[in-house]
Amino acid sequence: MTKTGILCSLCLLLALPLSGSGDEFPERFSRDTAGALNEFGCLRPLPPSGDGPKRLVMGDSNGLLHVYEERDGAFEEIWVSDYLEGAISGLDVVDVNDDELLEIVVFTDRGRLHYFDIQEYNTLWSNPPTEYGKITAQTIRNIDDDPQPELIFCAAGRLIIFDGRDQFEEWRSDEENFATTDILVADIDGDDEDEIVLNDGYVFDARFHTLEWQSPESFGERMGVLDIDDDGIMELIGEFNGRFLRIFDIDLRREKSLKP
Ligand SMILES: [Ca+2]
Ligand SMILES: [Ca+2]
Ligand SMILES: [Ca+2]
Numbered sequence: 001m002t003k004t005g006i007l008c009s010l011c012l013l014l015a016l017p018l019s020g021s022g023d024e025f026p027e028r029f030s031r032d033t034a035g036a037l038n039e040f041g042c043l044r045p046l047p048p049s050g051d052g053p054k055r056l057v058m059g060d061s062n063g064l065l066h067v068y069e070e071r072d073g074a075f076e077e078i079w080v081s082d083y084l085e086g087a088i089s090g091l092d093v094v095d096v097n098d099d100e101l102l103e104i105v106v107f108t109d110r111g112r113l114h115y116f117d118i119q120e121y122n123t124l125w126s127n128p129p130t131e132y133g134k135i136t137a138q139t140i141r142n143i144d145d146d147p148q149p150e151l152i153f154c155a156a157g158r159l160i161i162f163d164g165r166d167q168f169e170e171w172r173s174d175e176e177n178f179a180t181t182d183i184l185v186a187d188i189d190g191d192d193e194d195e196i197v198l199n200d201g202y203v204f205d206a207r208f209h210t211l212e213w214q215s216p217e218s219f220g221e222r223m224g225v226l227d228i229d230d231d232g233i234m235e236l237i238g239e240f241n242g243r244f245l246r247i248f249d250i251d252l253r254r255e256k257s258l259k260p
């Protein structure tokens with residue numbers, strides 16, 4: 001692969017939506033024309049209905065969810081939610097309840113979870129207001145034997161695994177001091193089982209939730225994975241201060257040596 005090819009792959013990996021079940025962003029939302037838009041965690045494309053216009057869903061820091069529709073080359077707001085009790089800190093468009101329809105799943109800074117349908121934007125479900133404290137990081141993936149995805153998030157310093165369809169907490173960590181702001185799920189040690197990686201340096205087995213490694217140092221603010229030495233095992237690539245990249249061999253439990 002050329003140097004440019006590797007860079008493109010890196011950018012793609014770092015910029016991919018968390019679960020990727022929604023439509024792709026329109027072509028013109030590239031880095032060149034729209035800045036970092038398609039890397040934002042609170043902005044996602046919505047699948048158009050039939051041949052209908054493109055739509056976007058965006059959650060803002062005032063706790064409102066907006067849906068925009070493309071009209072004559074620009075976007076216009078066609079729906080806005082009620083106040084969702086807390087700044088919206090993450091969202092995804094995913095079939096969260098395994099009924100073969102996509103939902104909008106919203107996480108707020110103050111521990112609220114909300115599901116919306118993508119036709120009329122009705123609220124399908126919300127968790128109780130005081131169930132969780134501050135949610136600092138989240139992702140949605142199927143990490144066990146049941147077909148529905150799990151919501152994997154850090155709330156009030158704990159790692160929580162939450163069943164997406166039946167809406168109950170499957171597991172929570174004993175540790176309650178995580179300062180996690182990014183969560184990644186991938187097989188990063190080559191044993192064919194996924195790990196849950198917290199960017200503040202913790203690696204859990206995704207299925208059994210055992211702590212596999214506590215790194216003495218953070219993995220950066222954002223994380224991506226790519227096998228860059230063709231050994232069949234993903235390397236973890238962490239971004240620090242919004243720019244600097246460091247590469248970790250999680251299977252060897254250390255930063256990768258890249259000296260020439
Ligand atoms: Ca669904
Ligand atoms: Ca599952
Ligand atoms: Ca693994």
Ligand SMILES: [Ca+2]
Pocket residue numbers: 226227228229230231232233234235
């Ligand atoms: Ca590798």
